[in-house]
Amino acid sequence: MRRFLGFVRKEFFHIIRDRRTAAILFAMPILQLLLFGYAIRNEVTEVRTGILDLSHDVVTQELTDKLLASGTFIPSAILSSEQQIADAFASGRVNVVVVFGPRFAERMLHDQKAELQVVTDGSDPNVSRIVTGYAASVAGDYLRDKGYPSPGIVPLPVMMFNPGLKSVYLFVPGLMALLLMLVSAMMTSISITREKESGTMELLLVSSLRPIQVIVGKVVPYLTLSFINVITVVLMAMFIFGVPCRGSIVLLLLESLLFILTALSLGILISTITSSQQVAMMISLAGLLLPTVLLSGFIFPVTSMPWPLQLISNIIPARWYLVLVRGIMLKGAGLAELWKETLVLIAMTVLFMTVSVRKFSERLQ
Amino acid sequence: MSDALVTEGLLKRFGKVEALNGVAFSVRQGELFGIIGADGAGKTTLFRILATLLLPDEGRAEVLGFDTRASYRQIRTRVGYMPGRFSLYQDLSVAENLDFFATVFGTSVEKSYDLIRDIYVQLEPFKNRKAGQLSGGMKQKLALCCALVHRPELLLLDEPTTGVDAVSRDEFWQMLQRFRQLGITILVSTPYMDEASLCDRLAFLQLGKMLALDTPSGITNLFRKxxxxISADEKHRIVSALRSFQHTASAYAFGDSVHYTDLxxxxxxxxxxAWLASKGISDVRITRIRPGIEDTFISLIEQEPAREQPHG
Incomplete structure (x- = not known):
């Protein structure tokens, strides 16, 4: 045991001594969360709006007021003809122009159908889609309030008018998975291959430390480090971005520990089959990070992938972890609902660990 | 006296290259045994096999009475191994490295202090310095310290003095002599011939084969001619002049003079x-000398390919 503790202490020294890496490891979660939380958001605020009202009646007036009152649309131009639309866009005065067709209120009453056009800048499709959705949604609300039956515009129910929160809701679980994968798997695989490269592995082997001691000794420091990162991210998500944790926070932390272990055992597995830091890093990046970002459901929903990719996503630990975190934080689910995902992660961890200990060579290759 | 180390017909291949080809020797308990060989002779492979880090393809090795294949765990706790390349943690300090190796061997620096004291006092002023920032000589002393910290019965030192300045090399060998007096068996490899004479016995390793094995004086007795x-003011021209002389067996520059054997x-x-004079070299001094270890080594290497050729 004392030997083992000595080994763990040495590992901590390595981490602390390499100040640059340590700083990155601790600062990364904070930076990434801020980045995802503030910069990369899907909501649109302060859309410069131009109004082209060809009808000038009560309904269009009320709709305009309602649009501008939402806070999303900032009035910046009143247009008087369709010819001015292109100019307004070109000069950058507006991001969107809302066009009310002629005889709006009249057609609403008689045909139960009126034209409300939302003209957006197609070169920014993301913003366009969202702005259109907003406008339609505002219009829909208005029509429902006024008691018009079967409105001509179908409101999009996904827009909930809480900018700044919703994308963080989605990003936090994915971000946690990404960070844990990066820190746990990549850093351990690098730290073991570094010992192989520098020749210190030769000395570790002759020191008669058991493979399991070396492996667990490598796991413990990074487990601690990753756990600190989890806590940082969760706290920031809750207190800075107001993401709720509707389920048990203890369960969330336990599941995170489990996922860290999965990632660590993957890292060790990588290091047992490679002998250079560079190869270990390449495998970690290409083999772990990219699938974690692309195939886990972090950015693209798993259900919308073609079936071969859906199949592959099953073997990506982050996919299961994402279900767990979203379930606990956003849906308030407990172990009763999430035991299946938990079991999958446990099974993966046991498998990776067993293979690693078996493959860990007690001699030089 | 029993043997601390025995090998029989060790053969190790890396792809098509035979790094070791039938190495058989034994080291007595308490002996300071030297392995002399140029780069690529197979020294490191031999040491790794003895340290149980590599398995031989053929043959067997017994270290301290244990088989390197079956009982490698017993060997690992009893042997102090110092790899050829500096293999300590460069980002840990001197004291931390030493502490670490003491702990993983289940002991402490204090318990072994009497053994390593002489080296440690030299390291002490730098004890908080990172191992990576030490000078070459200091690194080797620290590595030796780390190899000794668990009181091994056998030291395996793979080229411990390569890349170390002359003064530090002397000090290093003085330490080895002291550890031998304490009863520790030492197997040490070196490319430096002058260090060979300090060993009790030594073996020449060349291209994976052992060419000779004897005491230093026994080795030089192999040199029969x-x-x-030969020295002159124009030393650099002597070698080429001698090589064109019909009776020359060998001629090579050695220190201040040229060593020469006749057919x-x-x-x-x-x-x-007269021949040298005809080549324009005057003021020639010729003295008969006792062959050194290096002379013997060179002549053994020169004989080796000649012996091999008939077999193809």
Whole structure:
């Protein structure tokens, strides 16, 4: 045991001594969360709006007021003809122009159908889609309030008018998975291959430390480090971005520990089959990070992938972890609902660990 | 006296290259045994096999009475191994490295302090310095310290003095002599011939084969021909002049002079001087000298390919 503790202490020294890496490891979660939380958001605020009202009646007036009152649309131009639309866009005065067709209120009453056009800048499709959705949604609300039956515009129910929160809701679980994968798997695989490269592995082997001691000794420091990162991210998500944790926070932390272990055992597995830091890093990046970002459901929903990719996503630990975190934080689910995902992660961890200990060579290759 | 180390017909291949080819030798308990060989002779492979880090393809090795294949765990706790490349943690300090290796061997620096004290006092002023920032000599002393910290019965030192300045090399060998007096068996490899004479016995390793194994004086006795040191003011021209001389067996620069052997049993010194004079080299001094270890090594290597050729 004392030997083992000595080994763990040495590992901590390595981490602390390499100040640059340590700083990155601790600062990364904070930076990434801020980045995802503030910069990369899907909501649109302060859309410069131009109004082209060809009808000038009560309904269009009320709709305009309602649009501008939402806070999303900032009035910046009143247009008087369709010819001015292109100019307004070109000069950058507006991001969107809302066009009310002629005889709006009249057609609403008689045909139960009126034209409300939302003209957006197609070169920014993301913003366009969202702005259109907003406008339609505002219009829909208005029509429902006024008691018009079967409105001509179908409101999009996904827009909930809480900018700044919703994308963080989605990003936090994915971000946690990404960070844990990066820190746990990549850093351990690098730290073991570094010992192989520098020749210190030769000395570790002759020191008669058991493979399991070396492996667990490598796991413990990074487990601690990753756990600190989890806590940082969760706290920031809750207190800075107001993401709720509707389920048990203890369960969330336990599941995170489990996922860290999965990632660590993957890292060790990588290091047992490679002998250079560079190869270990390449495998970690290409083999772990990219699938974690692309195939886990972090950015693209798993259900919308073609079936071969859906199949592959099953073997990506982050996919299961994402279900767990979203379930606990956003849906308030407990172990009763999430035991299946938990079991999958446990099974993966046991498998990776067993293979690693078996493959860990007690001699030089 | 029993043997601390025995090998039989060790053979190790890396792809098509035979790094070791039938190495068989034994080291007695308490002996300071040297392995001499140029780069690529197979020294490191031999040490790794003895340290149980590599398995031989053929043959067997027994270290401290344990088989390297079956009982490697017993060997690992009893042997102090110092790899050829500096293999300590460069980002840990001197004291931290030493503490670490003491702990993983289940001991402490204090318990082994009497053994390593002489080296440690030299390291002490730098004890908080990172191992990566030490000088070459200091690194080797620290590595030796780490290899000794668990009181091994056998030290395996793979080229411990390569890349170390002359003064530090001397100090290092003095330490080895002291550990031998304490009863620790030492197997040490070196490319430096001058260090070989400090060993009790030594073996020449060349291209994976052992060419000779004897005490330093026994080794030099293998050199049968009379050896001459020839010096002149224009030393650099002597070698080429001698190589065109019909009776020359070998001629190579050695320190301040040129070492020369003749094809005949009794060379004619006057004829030699006359030949050199005809080549424009005057003021020649010829002295018969006792062959050194390096002379023997060079002659053994020169004989080796000749012996091999008939077999193809």
């Amino acid at each position: 009379p050896l001459y040191a 005949r049993d009794v060379p004619d010194e006057q004829e030699l001087i």
